[in-house]
Amino acid sequence: MSVLRFILITIIITLGQMWIASYSIAQEATIQEAPAQGAMEESIEPLRPVNNVVAKDTPNDDGKSLSLRWDISPDDNRVSQYIILRSASPTEGFAEVGQVPTNTSRYTDEDNLVKGTEYYYKIRATNAKGEKADSEVSGPIKPVAQWFNTDYKFIAIAVIIFGGIIVYCIYSAKRGREFFIRRIAGLEAVDEAIGRATEMGRPILYLTGLSGVSDISTLASLNILSRVARKTAEYDTPLLLPGYDSFVMVVEREIVKGAHIDVGKPDTYKEDNIFFVSDDQFAYVGAVNGIMLRERPAAIFYMGYYYAESLLLAETGNSVGAIQIAGTDADAQLPFFIASCDYTLIGEELYAASAYLSREPLLLGSLKGQDWCKFLLMISIFFGVIMESFAVGFGLSFLHWIARFFTAP
Amino acid sequence: MIAQFFIPPFTSLYDKILNWAMIISIPALVIGLTSLIKLHYTRIIRKTPNMPYSIVAFIAMITMALMGLIGGTGEGTGFEWMFKNIQVPMQATMFSLLAFYIASAAYRAFRARTLEATLMLLTAVIVMLARVPIGNFLWHLIMPNSNLPEVVSGWILNVPSMAARRGIILGISLGAIATSIKIILGIERSYMGAGE
Amino acid sequence: MSFWEKIGSFDRRYIFALIALTVIVPLLIPIGMPITITSEVKSVYDYIDSLPPGSAILVALDFDPASLAELYPMSLAVLKHAYTKKVKVIGMTLWITGASLGDMVMREAATSIAEVDKDYTYLGYVPSGAVAIMRMGQDISSVFKADYNGKPISQIPVMKGIKNYKDISLIVDLAAGGTPEAWIVYAGSPHKVPIAVGVTAVSAVGYYPYLNAKQLVGLIGGMKGAAEYEKLIQARGTASAGMDSQSMTHIAIILLIIIANASYFVIRRKNKKAVES
Numbered sequence: 001m002s003v004l005r006f007i008l009i010t011i012i013i014t015l016g017q018m019w020i021a022s023y024s025i026a027q028e029a030t031i032q033e034a035p036a037q038g039a040m041e042e043s044i045e046p047l048r049p050v051n052n053v054v055a056k057d058t059p060n061d062d063g064k065s066l067s068l069r070w071d072i073s074p075d076d077n078r079v080s081q082y083i084i085l086r087s088a089s090p091t092e093g094f095a096e097v098g099q100v101p102t103n104t105s106r107y108t109d110e111d112n113l114v115k116g117t118e119y120y121y122k123i124r125a126t127n128a129k130g131e132k133a134d135s136e137v138s139g140p141i142k143p144v145a146q147w148f149n150t151d152y153k154f155i156a157i158a159v160i161i162f163g164g165i166i167v168y169c170i171y172s173a174k175r176g177r178e179f180f181i182r183r184i185a186g187l188e189a190v191d192e193a194i195g196r197a198t199e200m201g202r203p204i205l206y207l208t209g210l211s212g213v214s215d216i217s218t219l220a221s222l223n224i225l226s227r228v229a230r231k232t233a234e235y236d237t238p239l240l241l242p243g244y245d246s247f248v249m250v251v252e253r254e255i256v257k258g259a260h261i262d263v264g265k266p267d268t269y270k271e272d273n274i275f276f277v278s279d280d281q282f283a284y285v286g287a288v289n290g291i292m293l294r295e296r297p298a299a300i301f302y303m304g305y306y307y308a309e310s311l312l313l314a315e316t317g318n319s320v321g322a323i324q325i326a327g328t329d330a331d332a333q334l335p336f337f338i339a340s341c342d343y344t345l346i347g348e349e350l351y352a353a354s355a356y357l358s359r360e361p362l363l364l365g366s367l368k369g370q371d372w373c374k375f376l377l378m379i380s381i382f383f384g385v386i387m388e389s390f391a392v393g394f395g396l397s398f399l400h401w402i403a404r405f406f407t408a409p
Numbered sequence: 410m411i412a413q414f415f416i417p418p419f420t421s422l423y424d425k426i427l428n429w430a431m432i433i434s435i436p437a438l439v440i441g442l443t444s445l446i447k448l449h450y451t452r453i454i455r456k457t458p459n460m461p462y463s464i465v466a467f468i469a470m471i472t473m474a475l476m477g478l479i480g481g482t483g484e485g486t487g488f489e490w491m492f493k494n495i496q497v498p499m500q501a502t503m504f505s506l507l508a509f510y511i512a513s514a515a516y517r518a519f520r521a522r523t524l525e526a527t528l529m530l531l532t533a534v535i536v537m538l539a540r541v542p543i544g545n546f547l548w549h550l551i552m553p554n555s556n557l558p559e560v561v562s563g564w565i566l567n568v569p570s571m572a573a574r575r576g577i578i579l580g581i582s583l584g585a586i587a588t589s590i591k592i593i594l595g596i597e598r599s600y601m602g603a604g605e
Numbered sequence: 606m607s608f609w610e611k612i613g614s615f616d617r618r619y620i621f622a623l624i625a626l627t628v629i630v631p632l633l634i635p636i637g638m639p640i641t642i643t644s645e646v647k648s649v650y651d652y653i654d655s656l657p658p659g660s661a662i663l664v665a666l667d668f669d670p671a672s673l674a675e676l677y678p679m680s681l682a683v684l685k686h687a688y689t690k691k692v693k694v695i696g697m698t699l700w701i702t703g704a705s706l707g708d709m710v711m712r713e714a715a716t717s718i719a720e721v722d723k724d725y726t727y728l729g730y731v732p733s734g735a736v737a738i739m740r741m742g743q744d745i746s747s748v749f750k751a752d753y754n755g756k757p758i759s760q761i762p763v764m765k766g767i768k769n770y771k772d773i774s775l776i777v778d779l780a781a782g783g784t785p786e787a788w789i790v791y792a793g794s795p796h797k798v799p800i801a802v803g804v805t806a807v808s809a810v811g812y813y814p815y816l817n818a819k820q821l822v823g824l825i826g827g828m829k830g831a832a833e834y835e836k837l838i839q840a841r842g843t844a845s846a847g848m849d850s851q852s853m854t855h856i857a858i859i860l861l862i863i864i865a866n867a868s869y870f871v872i873r874r875k876n877k878k879a880v881e882s
Contacts, residue, residue: 062417099766101659108771145418156415166587170596216585223597246444276444280702282503282671307782308507308671308807315510318517321618329581330783331574332808336511339518347577348584354597362596370587377579424743430736432607482705483754484712492705500670501700507853512624513617516861530866534859540806540829542638543852559641560697578814 048075050082050105050123051132055141058108058132063115063145068107070135072126076102083124084109090120090137113143146218161376166369174367181367186325186343187356190224193299193323194231202298204228207288207313209304209328210281213247216351217329221303222251223354224327228301229259233268242291244284257346285309289316302326302341303350307331314340327353445470536562613868616822620861627857631849638852640845645816645834648823649801650686652775658691660774661767665788666698666707672781672805677710678844679803680779684714686838693763694725695773697749699784704730708753722756726763729753734784738791742770748821770796775822779803779834785812789820803830804846 050070058065075078079102085094086109097111113119120139126132148156173179197204206228210219225241232239239256243249253274260269277287289312292300300317302310302324310326310333317324318340326337327345337344345353348370354364391399413423449463457463476488483489521527538544539562548558591597620754656662664684668676687694698707711727719725728749731737740748745759745767758764766772772810778788785802799822802812806827815821825834828851831844 012583036467059586060417062420110768147416147418149415149417154413159411162583163588164591166590170594216588219592219597220588247441275448278445281669284499285503308504308805311510311514312503312506312598315514329584331577331581331809334577336514339514347581351584351588363591366591366596370583373583373586374580376584424740427736427740430733489705489709493709496702497670497706501673503748504671505674508628509621509624511852512858512861513620515858516615516617516620516865519862519865521866522869530862534862537855537859541852541855541870542640542848543856545641546638546852556641559643566810566813567817570810571817574811575814592783 032104047078047125047127047131047133047349048073049125051135053121053123053135053138055119055121055138057144059151060146060151061143063143064113065108065110066113066119066121066141066143068109068121068123068138070105070123072103072105074135075125075133078127078131079125080127082107083126085122085124085134086111087120088117090139094120094122115143115145118355119144125355162373165372165376166366169369169372170362170365173361173368174344176361177365178361179364179368181352181356181364184345184349184352184356186327186345186349188342189323189325189355190228190301190357191231193235193301193325194228194235194237196323197232197298198235198237203240203295204232205240205288205292205295205297205300205317205322207242207300207302207304208248208252209302209306210244210309211305212245212250215305217303217305218245218248220292220351220353221327222248222255224301224303224350224357225252226255226259227354227357229256230263232264233260233265236265236268238270239273240291240295240297242284242288243274243276244279246276246279249274269354281309285312288313292316292320292322297318297322302328302337303345303353304328305330306337308333311336311340317341532565537564540561609871612864613872623857623861624854627853628850631853632846635846636849636852638849640829640832640836640848642833642837643830645824645826646830647837649683649777649803649825650823650834650837652799652801652822653683653686653692653777655688656690656692656774659693661693661695661763661772662775662777663770663773664694664696664711665776665778665780665784666696666703667700667778667784668706668781669700669702670706670711673706674847675805675814675828675831675844676779676803677706678828678842679825679834680710681714681842682712682831682834682838682840682844683777683803683825684781685718685840686834688715688719688724689838691724692774693767694719695723695745695763695767696727698730699734700782701730701732704753722761722763724763726761727753728758735787735791738787742792742796744769756838770798773798776800777803779825780808781805785815785821789815793820801825806830807809 050073055066055068055069055072057063058067068084073082081099081101082104084098084100084107088095088098096173097109098107100107107171109119109121119142120137121141122137123135124132125135135154169179194204197276206225208218208225209215211218213219213222229239231237233256241249241252241256243252253271256274257266257269257271260266278284292313293316297317297320300322302313303326306313306328307330310328314324314326314337324341325343325345326341327350328334328337329347329350331347334344334346352367355367391395413419442538445466449466449593452463453460453467473488476486476491480488519526519530519533521530535558537559538547544558544562545556548555588597653662659803664680664687666680681860684694684696688848689748696707696711698704707729708727709727709781712721715725721727729752731748746764749758751757752761770776770792776792778785778800780802785800785804788800788802792798800820801823802815802821803825804812804827806829809824811828811868812821812824812826814825825831828844828847831842832848835842835845
């Protein structure tokens with residue numbers, strides 16, 4: 001029995017040791033694994049999505065866009081891009097419509113939206129490791145067209161006021177009201193220039209600028225041309241018109257031909273005097289300078305929009321001894337014309353020429369309307385300066401608000 | 410055009426109008442070309458005194474067009490060679506004439522006849538000196554730690570000059586509005602020619 | 606003719622000869638006067654410098670060979686800066702005579718620092734300036750179907766993700782004419798895209814109202830502006846070389862004005878004395 005007891009005790013002790021040993025190993029393993037598991041927990045912490053996704057209709061548009069805003073993911077430094085997903089249903093069918101880089105919290109969806117259809121959005125944060133996190137679904141939201149762009153409300157008011165003033169003045173003139181217009185030296189000199197050319201027996205050179213027929217300054221120039229053409233047709237003074245734009249050349253021919261017909265001298269009209277030269281700026285300048293040096297005109301008119309060639313033309317004209325009258329709304333070229341020409345019409349004086357020369361009541365009325373609009377602008381600027389100065393100087397911030405009220409975005 | 414600026418749903422109609430505007434502007438190039446060919450052809454046929462220049466114009470036009478159509482316009486093509494070695498120097502040369510003409514115009518016209526002309530002259534001299542390196546260079550010989558020319562010319566450009574420009578721009582804009590209203594209402598018709 | 610009358614009526618050919626000398630001599634014998642940087646040019650530089658890599662800018666090369674002297678070095682400097690900042694550059698032009706020039710300048714600026722289609726593309730010329738600007742606000746690919754060499758836009762990597770002005774961080778208009786106003790009115794104001802402008806010296810003065818009203822982020826004016834930008838990017842070019850000539854020419858013009866006015870006053874005083882006696 002003692003041997004059996006001995007063997008049994010030995011087995012029990014051995015098993016006990018084994019159990020104790022295995023428990024110790026398990027403990028160690030647990031201790032070792034715990035940091036690993038803790039580390040594993042850090043490395044598998046999921047990417048956090050964006051928050052507070054708000055989708056709304058884009059204001060002041062034609063119902064073809066929706067605007068999204070969100071708070072960027074707290075893990076933005078792990079994100080490589082945000083993908084915008086859209087669906088017509090809140091639970092399924094989300095497709096990508098756009099993507100934005102990290103640290104971006106807004107997006108405008110203009111991708112084939114249908115007016116009146118409800119859309120749902122979610123933002124997916126992704127990175128190069130393939131991790132992704134979708135936000136809560138935002139919606140439904142419908143794109144809606146606005147019938148008035150409220151950003152431009154003050155522009156609309158200004159258009160109505162200014163347009164209304166001008167139209168009122170035009171129709172006041174129609175009803176017989178007389179308006180005073182100050183003397184414009186350049187326009188007074190037009191007759192003098194034509195007379196000089198007629199006396200000297202030399203031609204008149206008329207340039208309508210380097211703009212197309214749709215430009216306001218070209219139209220103004222053509223208005224003056226009709227008066228000049230009529231006078232030159234009456235006095236049989238040659239009128240040369242080298243053209244820069246082919247459309248304008250056609251209109252010039254019609255105007256000059258019409259002037260000759262009006263004064264009863266259709267046979268004195270010479271189509272060859274109105275010709276196309278080139279629509280290249282400096283090729284045109286070279287050609288016109290050549291015409292000036294060969295034909296030696298007694299009077300030169302520069303009416304229209306000019307670029308860098310203004311001084312090249314005006315200096316050559318000066319060298320042939322011509323009287324030069326310029327009119328342009330190209331403010332960068334005004335100093336050159338003022339330095340080289342005898343008379344210069346500045347900006348809107350060119351537009352006023354037609355009214356000034358014809359003295360037609362309706363045209364004079366529009367000039368008056370312009371003057372009233374300018375007066376209104378001057379008053380607005382004056383009060384704006386006063387308000388802003390008081391706001392800054394005396395800390396009256398409500399005056400800032402008043403001034404901002406009138407500022408277009 | 411006015412409506413689409415204030416009423417967003419009109420934008421799609423406006424897009425169509427813009428497409429048409431682009432399409433319509435292309436034939437203007439064709440009209441110009443036709444007019445140019447007709448003009449120079451007439452001069453050659455009539456053997457006018459300047460006929461050789463018309464021949465040169467034709468040769469240049471046809472050569473450039475053929476070069477571009479046959480060889481393309483990219484890098485290393487004949488078109489690009491002609492553009493770089495003929496057109497570029499010629500146009501740059503014409504523009505450079507301005508420097509000479511400005512000098513002769515300034516010499517002839519800039520006289521201090523009145524107080525306004527004197528002020529304009531002084532301002533021009535200050536700005537001309539300050540906007541090139543020599544202005545500061547000369548000033549630093551007198552006062553090394555001061556940038557007065559830059560400051561003064563900056564003030565001139567940002568205050569009185571800018572105020573004058575704003576005035577001119579406002580005046581031109583109002584003039585353009587009034588002229589446009591006159592044309593739209595049919596009050597201004599003289600640009601249409603053929604009598605009143 | 607008295608001495609003062611002769612002085613006051615120089616043949617213009619002598620004046621032309623003087624100007625020619627003041628331009629040529631400093632080019633052959635450089636002086637090397639220091640160039641000071643103005644705030645208008647620094648603003649453009651700082652804005653492009655602050656753009657993150659991968660953002661896109663639209664560069665409108667709206668000039669022709671006539672304005673080469675001022676705008677070509679300006680374009681080179683701005684493009685080199687954008688390329689080195691790894692900003693995507695989309696080039697185009699509204700001037701038909703500048704179409705080839707735009708291609709030339711973009712390629713020259715890209716030498717060894719940028720790759721076509723990957724870092725930049727040149728879309729070429731489009732007619733009807735203002736109309737094209739407006740259309741690009743909706744969709745650039747409706748205006749340009751392919752680039753200057755005929756490659757479809759959809760196949761150009763640099764155009765990926767660029768639909769309209771909303772995807773553009775800055776528009777830089779390098780212009781010889783009046784196109785900056787069109788960009789401000791039809792792109793800057795309605796689409797709120799920042800605009801910087803580089804123009805010839807004579808036009809630069811006209812853009813100060815826009816700069817002051819913050820409708821422009823900056824303004825590069827003329828050859829001096831180009832020289833300033835070259836200094837900022839530390840790459841001296843033709844604009845910096847031309848500054849000496851420009852300085853001497855300005856001095857010559859000022860001296861001519863002084864001589865002419867001296868002659869005018871002396872003759873006027875003489876005439877006045879003659880009338881009084």
